[in-house]
Amino acid sequence: MRNRVRSSIAVLAAVLAVGLFVPAAGQAPKKYVAPKTPWGDPDLQGVWNDATSTPLQRPSNVGTGVLNDEEAEEFQKSLAHDLSRDRRDGGNAADVNRAYNEHWMDARRLKITADKRTSLIVDPADGRIPPLVQASPERQKIQAARAAGAQRFAAGLPDHYTDMSWPVRCVVRTDVPPYLPTIYNNDFQIFQSPGYVAIGPEMIHSARIIPVDGRPHLNKGLRQWLGDTRGHWEGSTLVVETTNFRADEGVLFQNANPATFTITERFTRVAADSINYEFTVADPSTWTKPWTALIPWTKIDPAEQMYEYACHEDNFDIVHFLTGARLREKNGETVGQQRPAPAGGER
Amino acid sequence: MRTIQSLVVVSVALIVLALAAPARAHHAFNAEFDANKPIKFKGVVTKMLWVNPHAWIYVDVKKPDGTVEEWMIETGTPNTLLRRGLTKESLQKGTEIVVDGYQSKDGSRRANGRDLTLPNGQTLFLGSSGTGAPYEKK
């Protein structure tokens, strides 16, 4: 009997010992240490992809920030179904848009993030963009004019190339911070040299060259579409501040006010094939409080590349939109009085 | 216990909202193509223009009276095709395809390709790969 007790205790002790030194399921193994470049900066070099189906904002009746495995699988399936362009339900009007179908999309955009969050926003805790602040009367007027142009464009009746958005005009695209996932070309290439980190978004072929040597921002009088960026290292995180945005409306996310908008981005290599991209945006003229989102970036297969995205050079569509509008005006169509599309899938 | 059902219902609404984000919206096809002008014809590929933001496929369509019309079919970004392993040579000149789509709002011989199908029924550019299309045989 004593031997059995002793052996039971031995077994228990062994189990406890193993339990103390082996990480429990769900805990991270020993902390990842990012490699460094020869000059001592954390190494972020490579091509990274940020596609995901996880929505920016948490669906409103989802009470939790993180799903369990079963829920996550359902979440991913339902998102994939809703986002899919291969569906033929919905009549001609929906069908026209979905002609730009799944083949042309980044397949990774139908996958939720590995950490199974229900929103990319991590602050506020409800995972939603804070309430909007009403814009000043002057800005409301400008925004209303832009919205009218967008409405004309959506109806296929733009008056002028300024009725089209900045991305459609090929001025900026996913290169304006914060970087958000989109339907395709979700790649970013990072280059580093002593004193610099350069981030090249795929759309539209620009390089955000970030001095990390402590020099000041440009003076206030110089303003740029992508702002002026400075970085510094906090441990192994690259902390990036951008100022000096141009005054044009409609460039920043949710029509934020370039005069009062601020953004801080953080890049941390958390695994050999993963960077955590976190941004905090604030604009007292647009949101009642700042908000933060976290988007994982995954290193792509080395055989894949970031390719040139030459947008303006062959932007035939601008002409098509405008000539189409002129012809339809000649035929008497107006924004409020377009011929409705056949319903019920009639072809 | 929270049901998955409600998750599904609400996420639909949210996605619609998210897709409406103005500054990042890709242009909707319905701004350029007309839901009232569906087209379906058979034609022969003459070339493919690998350009951003949209690649274009040129198709020669023989009309009943024997004349040939050239159509341009608007598709997606070439960079997405490159990532699927397709190359400049993938859509071979001379391939016969059936185009099912919608014509340009300005009435010109341009369309978007909702379905591009080979005569034997296999589809091109539809959803994910694995359709047995010519480019996959390489």
Next chain:
Amino acid sequence: MQVRRTIAFAGVAGVMALIWLAMPLSGQQRPSATPQFASTFRAQRAADGHPDLNGIWQAMVTANWDLQDHDAQPGPHPELSGAYASGPAGQSIVEGGEIPYKPQALAKKKSNFENRLRVDVSNDKTWHDLGDPEMKCYMPGVPRANYMPFPFQIVQGTSPYILFAYEFTSATRIVRMDWKQDAPTDSWMGWSRGRWEGDTLVVDVTGQREETWFDRAGDYHSDALHVVERYTAASPFHILYEATIEDPNVFTRPWKISFPLYRRMEKNVQLLEFKCVPFTEQLLFGKFIKPRDSAR
């Protein structure tokens, strides 16, 4: 009489001495009027073990107006802008002076130049037929990007990719140090494969869109263009740039350009933005907008 002859002789000798002194000295005795690059210069090494080409660089030649010899010229509308927008004179950067066009290829250069300020994008198929692509704010291709009057930055780290970021229309190109195959598709800035030959970065560029021009004089190429560049640090502040251009459709033989690139030394200098697309929209798309007097 003898004294006078001696004096005369001395005078002549003196004049001849003066003339001799004024003549340029020959060979090794001639002192250099301008400083030369030290042939023994060895560039500092970057972290990749090769010469450090990191920095912001800019050409000083006026080759963007014309690769070959060119006089000063008025701008497109001197009656509106006077000396603004006019072009300076410049010496050819082409080895041998002239670009070796095939005789039948010169006609297109001439029509390019005559049409350099015209555009017509009403028909997709003839979209690129008219106008200098620079004027339309299209990416300039290689080598033109390197002699535009704008700076560019080289970011050379320890990945197999070297970034060239150009201020003009924020164009970028990636020099791939590990890529062996052909260009997967054509692009405006081409597909660049790099390697080191001793202390020279050699970049092989193929797959360029045929629509780019070499300069505002209408010098052009076909889709068979093949460019091989050589970047050699000549001092801590200079890179000697050379490019060999080959296109059997347009030229009778390969030809070479060269010029120094200068390091921008201003305090806290950085690339700024030159996003010129909005400058071109009225020119390109103005004729398709809704006429102002039509009722909505």
